Amino acid sequence: MEISSMNDTICAVSTPAGVGGIAVVRVSGPEAIEVCNSIWRGKSLLETPGNIARVGSLLDTSGEALDEAVALVFRAPRSFTGEDTVELSVHGSRWIQRETIASLVKHGARIAEPGEFTRRAFASGRLDLAQAEAVADMIAASSRASARVALNQMRGSISDKLDELRKKLVNLASLLELELDFGEEDVEFASREKLAEATGEITEEIRRLLTSFRSGAAIKDGIPVAIVGATNAGKSSLLNALTDDDRAIVSDIHGTTRDTIEETLEIGDYLFRLIDTAGLRETSDKIEQMGIERSRMAMSRAQIVLYVIDPTNFTELDLSALPQDADVLRIINKSDIYHDHAIDGIHISAKTGEGIESLRSILADIAARKTNEGEDTVLITNARHAAALEAALGSAETLLNGLQTALPSDLLAQDLRETLHHLSTITGKITTGEILNNIFQNFCIGK
Ligand SMILES: Nc1nc2c(ncn2[C@@H]2O[C@H](COP(=O)(O)OP(=O)(O)OP(=O)(O)O)[C@@H](O)[C@H]2O)c(=O)[nH]1
Ligand SMILES: [Mg+2]
Structure with missing residues (x-):
């Protein structure tokens, strides 16, 4: 998926494939409301405020009435994707679903890639990467326990925990950098013992998170x-x-x-x-x-x-x-x-x-x-997160070791930056297009 295609308007059926009482067609992007309005007969969607539903008729590709439908309008940034979004609830026949999509495409929307709605939510900062992954877990949840863990993660439990760790690391980093600035004068601003103690605590926390993967994976799978x-x-x-x-x-x-x-x-x-x-x-x-x-x-x-x-x-x-x-x-x-x-x-x-x-x-x-290690315990359920934590733990342990053996601060700072880097890949503060593609391709179309 090209990043340049993130600025157009996408559409997809978000309910499962097949016939249902109702199907929901999601439309998101800068032209979402306009595109929907051009196949809409009823109170204008252009003048509909956010979070308001309208009842009206949908028109097919030849401009004839197709269905009676409900249009739910969301205005940026107050929507799942952070963009203007319309959710059309249509009757769930395959024909109506197909025609609705065809009509939307005729008026300028593009059919969404798998996971593209969630990817947009990530791109606009509505969700971080761990939260976006939790959306997929939520959709796949097959027991109350797995749904509960996914819900917590979607609400940002992992992200909050990692933020806390990152703050502590950044704090350590600033103490070390201070020392670096005065390196020539051979001044030790931060007591190595204090730094080692703080690093030890951080290492322990990373280790605990990593250990929770066994229970987390058990809950999920x-x-x-x-x-x-x-x-x-x-x-x-x-x-x-x-x-x-x-x-x-x-x-x-x-x-x-x-x-x-x-x-x-x-x-x-x-x-x-x-x-x-x-x-x-x-x-x-x-x-x-x-x-x-x-x-x-x-x-x-x-x-x-x-x-x-x-x-x-x-x-x-x-x-x-x-x-x-x-x-x-x-x-x-x-x-x-x-x-x-x-x-x-x-x-x-x-x-x-x-x-x-x-x-x-x-x-x-x-x-x-x-x-259940306690209500507010953060559980790791995702193998990608576990791998990143493993890498972070490696760097944190090297850092701790370095502090204890009086390694020069510039080398310590390097280990610290690496620890931060690995943690940041979990929430997507640092990431590559390739990782994003991998994650979002595992979603279905419409999510
Ligand atoms: N009376 C009685 N017989 C049982 C009970 N449970 C199993 N059996 C019998 O014990 C025999 C072996 O049962 P399986 O369930 O095939 O035993 P298994 O442990 O799977 O055996 P392997 O696959 O050969 O390792 C069968 O004849 C069962 O009917 C029980 O609770 N009471
Ligand atoms: Mg047997």
Whole structure:
């Protein structure tokens, strides 16, 4: 997308493709109100103030009445894009949608590129980059928790947090630059200890944000839950019971599941990704060995592990490959035929459904604990942000190291500038056209 094309008037259907009761056609740009008015019969849109809706008729390309519609007028800068914008609510037939767009194009609008409305909002300073990305997350949100995180980010939670960090860094920078100015005279204005202390705090904050990516990604994409255990323990039966589906094959043959099977599950506010795995045992079967390798891989990525045990045939397994912060639940299955509670764990029957409801609420509680570090905690959910924070952390650590080993201030200033630079790429204070293209191309048309 050329930057020069940011000054014309664009249009697109913003509601999903297909037939609906109503479709919304969005028009934005300097000529938005004029273009709409030229296909409009009713009270003039040119004289309509911002945030006011009008009812009227829309005209097709040949000037004949096409539909009765509502035009909602927004005047710059008080609109999503920051430009003059009109939202036309038309009846949602494919024909009317197509004709409306054709008519708008005939009168001077251009069909919008994917994400162009949001890109314009960014260009006009209505949103920063992290907020624009949150718009996409909001549209893709599939659980209350992911919508809540996206909403916070859209309202600027990450941006505020980063601003705070940037201010602290700029403050440090000015102290260092002051020292640089008087470098010749060998004066130390800022005590190195104080600077190191402040840098240490900033480094910690960047590290905390980076760590939150694990929970953040889990909220956005679903919390990975690996179902592991010996063959025939009832892992696939548990997957089916939790999802109330017959997705996985269940049989009394040991080694039934070969490949990992993934299903999403919504419990309360949270989305989970359940991963049923091949039973762990010694085997000479090549394919089963590959399956077991995948089981171990799923375990190493899991945040919750359901370790399923058949108490009628139990030997403890080696689960050493688990990540440190994973919660392991011992699930004692087959409670319908095994009534003794001698083995410690959560007793359930995947076959009769006994204990499944309480297992669900245990999962929801763990999810809440894992992801809710407090109402005002900022969570990182975006891989681009995590990569930038990683880079910022690297520079901040170098800076800290330099302060502790009495490196000259000009080198320190360089590390500091780099830390600032990486943080600034997140909100788009510093950015390249290429990064912008990547981000906005992932949006759909009309957003
Ligand atoms: N009585 C009883 N049988 C169960 C229960 N859960 C599973 N089974 C039986 O145990 C056998 C193995 O079940 P699966 O779910 O296939 O076990 P798995 O752990 O996935 O086994 P692999 O895929 O071979 O690793 C089947 O015959 C199931 O019907 C249960 O709660 N009670
Ligand atoms: Mg299985």
